[in-house]
Amino acid sequence: DTNPQGIINAGIAANKTITPLLVDKLNSLAKVIDSDLEYNSPQGGPELRGEIANMFNRHFNPVAPVVPDDIVVTNGCTTAIEMLAFATCEPGDRILIPTPCYAALDSDMSARPQARATMVEMPLEETMCVSQITYFERAIAEIEARDERAKMLFLMSPHNPLGVSYPKPVLRAFFEFASRHNLFVVVDEIYALSVFDRSDNVTPFESVLSWPDLDAYIDPSAVIVLHGLSKDFGLNGFRMGWILSPWNKQLLGALKNYSAFGYRPAYTDRMITSLLSDHEFIDSLLVTSQKLLAENYKQTADFCTSNGIEFIPCTAGHFVWLRLPVRVCAKTLQALGRITAAEASKVQWSMYNELVVWENLICNERVYMPPGQAFSSVEGGWFRLTFSISKPELDLTLDRLSRGCFL
Numbered sequence: 001d002t003n004p005q006g007i008i009n010a011g012i013a014a015n016k017t018i019t020p021l022l023v024d025k026l027n028s029l030a031k032v033i034d035s036d037l038e039y040n041s042p043q044g045g046p047e048l049r050g051e052i053a054n055m056f057n058r059h060f061n062p063v064a065p066v067v068p069d070d071i072v073v074t075n076g077c078t079t080a081i082e083m084l085a086f087a088t089c090e091p092g093d094r095i096l097i098p099t100p101c102y103a104a105l106d107s108d109m110s111a112r113p114q115a116r117a118t119m120v121e122m123p124l125e126e127t128m129c130v131s132q133i134t135y136f137e138r139a140i141a142e143i144e145a146r147d148e149r150a151k152m153l154f155l156m157s158p159h160n161p162l163g164v165s166y167p168k169p170v171l172r173a174f175f176e177f178a179s180r181h182n183l184f185v186v187v188d189e190i191y192a193l194s195v196f197d198r199s200d201n202v203t204p205f206e207s208v209l210s211w212p213d214l215d216a217y218i219d220p221s222a223v224i225v226l227h228g229l230s231k232d233f234g235l236n237g238f239r240m241g242w243i244l245s246p247w248n249k250q251l252l253g254a255l256k257n258y259s260a261f262g263y264r265p266a267y268t269d270r271m272i273t274s275l276l277s278d279h280e281f282i283d284s285l286l287v288t289s290q291k292l293l294a295e296n297y298k299q300t301a302d303f304c305t306s307n308g309i310e311f312i313p314c315t316a317g318h319f320v321w322l323r324l325p326v327r328v329c330a331k332t333l334q335a336l337g338r339i340t341a342a343e344a345s346k347v348q349w350s351m352y353n354e355l356v357v358w359e360n361l362i363c364n365e366r367v368y369m370p371p372g373q374a375f376s377s378v379e380g381g382w383f384r385l386t387f388s389i390s391k392p393e394l395d396l397t398l399d400r401l402s403r404g405c406f407l
Helices: 016-027 046-059 077-088 105-110 130-145 168-180 249-257 266-277 279-306 326-335 341-346 351-363 391-404
Strands: 071-074 094-098 116-120 150-156 184-188 223-228 241-244 319-323 382-386
Touching: 016 266, 016 279, 046 071, 046 241, 046 266, 046 279, 071 077, 071 249, 077 105, 077 150, 077 184, 077 223, 077 241, 077 249, 094 130, 105 116, 116 130, 130 150, 130 168, 150 168, 168 184, 266 279, 279 319, 279 391, 326 341, 326 351, 351 391
Parallel strands: 094 116, 094 150, 150 184, 184 223
Antiparallel strands: 071 241, 223 241, 319 382
16 A cells, blocks of 8 residues: 555465454463563473474374474474474485475575485476376485485475475375485475365375374384474464474484574564464464465466466465466567567577566566576476465456566
8 A cells, every 4th residue: 555566575475364363363462571581492382382282283183192392493494494404414415305396495404504405306297296206216316326315305295386285195105215215204284274175176185193104104203294383374474483203202302402593582482372372263263264365266266267377276375386378478578679579479488588577577567476497497487476465465466467467
C-alpha cells in the first residue's frame, strides 16, 4: 500500500498466509521478565525441547515417542546444516545433493565447515524415481577416483523447489545407497506440516521417524532429521531450527558441545515454548495454513495451465517450480532490442537468456522470483514462484507476470 510500484517478493519461501494469526498470538504471549536478561541453554532448555518433542509426536507419527534428549535447538536450520557439516565432515569432504536443490546449501556447508556441496545432476523427470541412484553411484565413483571422500547425503522431503514428497521406494533406495557407501543421511523435513494435498492419487509425506523398518535399509544412527519454525510456522525471522536423531546420542553430544555457536535469545526460547505449548492453537494454525496454501496453489496452478506454462504439480510447501514458454524468452529479448523479429523463432532457453528474462521481470515488471540456475537446474527457463503470500499480493503477482511474460 505504501509503495505500489515496489517489487513483489515472490521468491523467498515465507508463509505469509498465516501472518495475521501469528502476530496476534505472539503479541499476547510474553512480556520481558528477569530471566530473559540471562544466558539460556544454547541447546534449548528442557521445556522448549519438550514442546518440540510433543509437536513431533502429534504430527510426525514416530515409531517411538520423541523425547527432549533427541533434540538440539539451533538459531535456524542454516546453523543446523553448518553444525552437521562441521560435526561429520573434514575439510574437503563431499556432501551429495540431488538437483534441483535449495540454493543456499553450498554456502551453509562450505563457508565455515569447508565441506564441499556436490550437486548430483539428473534429468528433471528422474528426480522422484529410483533410477536416479545411477547418477549418485557415478558421482561416488568420480569422487573416489580423485582420492576424495563423500561423507553425507542431503535430502529434502517435501522437496525444495519441487514441492513434492519423495516416494518411499526412492527413499529406501537412497538409504541403501548411503549404507553401501557409509554416508550420513540428513533428511530435511522443514515443509512436513505444509502438506496441503493428501489426495489418494498423490505421494504422501511419511516422516523417516515413522518407518518401523528403517534398520532394514540403513543403520539408523546414520540418519538425521531437520525441522524448524521458519516454514511450517511462518516464523522465518525468529531463527529457530532443530536437529533430531533418536538413534545417535554420540552425534547429538557433539552438537551440544558447540551449540553455543547457535544461541538464541532467552526471550525467544521462552516465547516459542509458550507458543508451542498451546496445542489447540498450533493444531488449528496448521489446518488453516494448509487450507490457505491449497487455495493459493490452486490459483497459481490454474494461472499456469490457462497460460500454457509448464509446471510440476505440487502437494506441499510454499512455491511452484515452473518453466516459462520459450516465446516469453523470445519476446523479452526482442522487446529489449537484443534480437530482431526474424531471429525470434530461433531462440532457445539458455542460462544466459534465463537471466535476461529474470532481470526484466524484476526491473520492468516488479516481480522477483529466483531463476532455476540458482537451484542448480540443468535446464534453462525454470523459475521458483512463491504462492504463500497474501491474496492481494498473489493477485498482483500473477497480473504482473501475465503482462511481463506477454501471456
